[in-house]
Amino acid sequence: MEFDDKVPIYYQIKTAIYDQIISGQLAPGDKLPAIRQLAVSMTVNVNTVQRALSEMITEGVIISRRGRGNFVTDNAQVVEQLKQQLITSYLKQLYDRLHRLNISDEQMIAELTVYIERQGDSNGNDIED
Amino acid sequence: MATTLKIEQLNYRKNLKKILTDVSLSLSGNKIVGLLGENGAGKTTLMRLIAGLAKNARGTVTINGDSNLANRKSLISYSDPLGGIATNKRISDVKQFYSRVYPDFDEQKYTQMASFLKLDESQRLSALSKGTREKLVISLTLARQTSVYLLDEPFSGIDSMSRKKIINSIIQWKPADSLMLISDHYVSEIAPILDEIVIIKDDKVAVHKAADEIREESGQSIEDYYESLYGEADIND
Structure with missing residues (x-):
């Protein structure tokens, strides 16, 4: 993924994942890839992905299920x-x-x-x- | 447990020239920290002092509160440029040497990285391109299971394809609870993987900040921010 280095990276990761959810590439209830896998595919730091995810979890768009991973909310x-x-x-x-x-x-x-x-x-x- | 690297009042001179003056720095957590500064700013010296390879400095370096040199060395994996190894040795020899010298060397992890980076075990050191040599150094450094990784300019003089591969292996194979320090004088390509940056200027720590905080506060890219810091000095001179 190409980043604009003037904008916080965690914010760009969040935007990219939200875009995928809204465009339907990620469907409600879909499981997100593991954090390290997301980091590798976007060429970013694991901690930055973690920060983006925790914000999305706080905003209620991503649901974290302990031991099972992170999922897109199925709340339409x-x-x-x-x-x-x-x-x-x-x-x-x-x-x-x-x-x-x-x-x-x-x-x-x-x-x-x-x-x-x-x-x-x-x-x-x-x-x- | 999260690692804490603490440097207090570090002073280092070489031939009466000040290399580092009153450097204090506290790094903690499972972060990747960029150590930036011009050539000759003292980045390598600082890394060598942390690794216990340079001596006769005033000040203290502790890892998780421990300042004992032998203990510290066992917690640090430093990207040694392989200068002490005969150039007619093959990659497989170098790997065996590492495996024998370091009890924490993980052969399986090394093999995964070597195959990802397409290292040919039978090649001799003298035949390696700069990029391949750096890939070998990174694989050897990351194959050790330690708390702190020090990568000294892993990208200098390397083509962009190799650079991307090396960045990728860092993300994939850096142990989750370890602290990593990467020095570079060219920021833009590694900027997205840095949690924090430390800028060394005029033999001191000029800046220590979270990368996203810089972007958020200044609206600048890390590279522009870093250059503006050096630019101001030129105007004052």
């Missing part, structure tokens, strides 16, 4: 909440940046609509290719 509500949080934070970033450029709310919506339509076109073409 928690995952849905996480998804909403992430969507809101990405939208906030986008909104703040465009707002700083003095782009009006109406124009933002219009631009986003056009952009999504174009994306849809190119995605469609990709499938046909």
Whole structure:
């Protein structure tokens, strides 16, 4: 995994695992790989993985079962909440940046609509290719 | 039990030149600590003093409260550059030598690492590339089961593929409850695996901080942070 060294590594590990949960790569109830295995696959320190995991456990997204390992919660509500949080934070970033450029709310919506339509076109073409 | 390495008021001179002045440092837990500093800053000297290989320093070094040199040596695995071994020896000879000298040498662990790093047992030391030689040094160092590992510049002059493999073996084979100190003057590639960094500058410890704390507080990469520390000095000079 490539890291941005300006951002705390534990935070990037957390984000990467949350992304996998929201995108469905990790399903509710799935068992996470062992800590050392996660560390090796991400090329990070075991302690840093441990820190990311304990935060995810505190946030209720990962459930630790003693002697059995760490699992993705099977509480759909928690995952849905996480998804909403992430969507809101990405939208906030986008909104703040465009707002700083003095782009009006109406124009933002219009631009986003056009952009999504174009994306849809190119995605469609990709499938046909 | 978590390991604690404590250095108190360490002073070291060589030919009247101050190499280390009043160095105090306390490292504990199962961490990987980066020892950073320019060439000649005293990183190797500090490691050799911790390992008990350099002598005549003032100050104390203790591991888990014990300052006895023989006890300390048995708790430390230092990445010896194999300078004392004849270059016509084969890798298998060197391994046998380690196995005989160190009771804590784990042959099985060595074999796993050697096969992961693709070391050819029949090769002679004189035929090894710099990268392969370093892979051998790392395998020998990590095959010992100790509380403290000291890796002195394991990445200098090594291609990036070998570097990645070595970093990978460190993550895989560092015993869970051990403390590891890695020195380097080039930070970016090992930054993600470091818990803490110690920067040696002007023969003193200039910084000792958690890596993620630096990122969180300064918004800088470890490399930029480290360089800015040296940059300021240049302006003042």
